Amino acid sequence: MTHVRQQHAIQVVAHRGASEDAPEHTLAAYRKAIEDGADALECDVRLTADGHLVCVHDRRVNRTSNGRGAVSALELADLATLDFGTWRSRPSRRGREEEPDWVVRPEDPQETAVLTLERLLELVADAGRRVELAIETKHPTRWAGQVEERLLLLLKRFGLDAPATAADSPVRIMSFSARSLHRVRAASPALPAVYLMQFVSPRLRDGRLPAGVRIAGPSIRIVRNHPGYIERLKQAGHRVHVWTVNEPEDVDLCLDLGVDAIITNRPLAVLRQLGR
Numbered sequence: 545m546t547h548v549r550q551q552h553a554i555q556v557v558a559h560r561g562a563s564e565d566a567p568e569h570t571l572a573a574y575r576k577a578i579e580d581g582a583d584a585l586e587c588d589v590r591l592t593a594d595g596h597l598v599c600v601h602d603r604r605v606n607r608t609s610n611g612r613g614a615v616s617a618l619e620l621a622d623l624a625t626l627d628f629g630t631w632r633s634r635p636s637r638r639g640r641e642e643e644p645d646w647v648v649r650p651e652d653p654q655e656t657a658v659l660t661l662e663r664l665l666e667l668v669a670d671a672g673r674r675v676e677l678a679i680e681t682k683h684p685t686r687w688a689g690q691v692e693e694r695l696l697l698l699l700k701r702f703g704l705d706a707p708a709t710a711a712d713s714p715v716r717i718m719s720f721s722a723r724s725l726h727r728v729r730a731a732s733p734a735l736p737a738v739y740l741m742q743f744v745s746p747r748l749r750d751g752r753l754p755a756g757v758r759i760a761g762p763s764i765r766i767v768r769n770h771p772g773y774i775e776r777l778k779q780a781g782h783r784v785h786v787w788t789v790n791e792p793e794d795v796d797l798c799l800d801l802g803v804d805a806i807i808t809n810r811p812l813a814v815l816r817q818l819g820r
């Protein structure tokens with residue numbers, strides 16, 4: 545296989561914010577990513593028990609906050625009492641207090657409070673430059689369309705639900721669920737959709753994507769193990785957004801294969817590697 549180093553700009557997307565330097569999915573992490581110069585921000589969204597979209601990756605808050613329980617069983621007011629910024633400094637299994645190793649350690653508790661998607665949209669709107677947003681719907685099947693419905697209502701409030709063309713849209717929706725993407729596209733056909741993949745489904749091995757989807761979101765493991773598949777996606781005219789790319793050699797591989805976006809926990813390091 546011959547790799548041709550691509551000429552076009554590759555987009556650098558901050559995965560859960562600058563999540564190597566600050567606690568993931570917090571205002572602090574997204575502010576850092578914007579300061580670092582990231583082109584776009586990635587976030588996961590879930591519905592609370594009272595119907596708010598919040599940026600939390602796991603089903604439960606146990607790993608990333610000082611609370612416990614499923615996001616879907618908690619109301620926004622419950623989540624607002626939690627701190628999403630201290631989880632790396634919890635006592636270790638050896639019984640000693642672990643030192644937090646964040647580069648960013650905000651004193652204002654609001655910087656590490658639960659982050660609503662609405663607040664994140666405000667942050668992006670106030671960024672002072674174009675910052676795109678890649679929003680991943682988590683466990684959309686459980687909610688039978690409610691995640692997408694709430695998401696589109698919120699985007700509408702920000703005037704982001706119906707871009708003139710996909711290329712104009714500063715927002716894109718990502719999911720491992722083709723059904724979730726279908727729901728979004730049925731209501732808002734110009735919103736770009738990214739089909740995330742952890743493995744290559746035999747059905748899609750030839751480079752096809754679910755109907756209407758023009759962006760593939762393979763894991764870096766797929767890219768390493770099946771570079772020919774990435775070439776097939778490109779030949780089929782699709783764009784390719786790869787996650788989660790943290791190692792310099794993986795950045796090089798993505799460049800060689802001409803991928804369009806790198807989703808990384810380390811936006812600053814990747815931008816430096818790209819000479820930006």
Ligand code: G3P
Nearest residue numbers: 586588601680740787807
């Ligand atoms: O950007 C896509 C990637 O975030 C998907 O995996 O588990 O980090 O949400 P995950």
Ligand code: CA
Nearest residue numbers: 586587588680
């Ligand atoms: Ca995600």
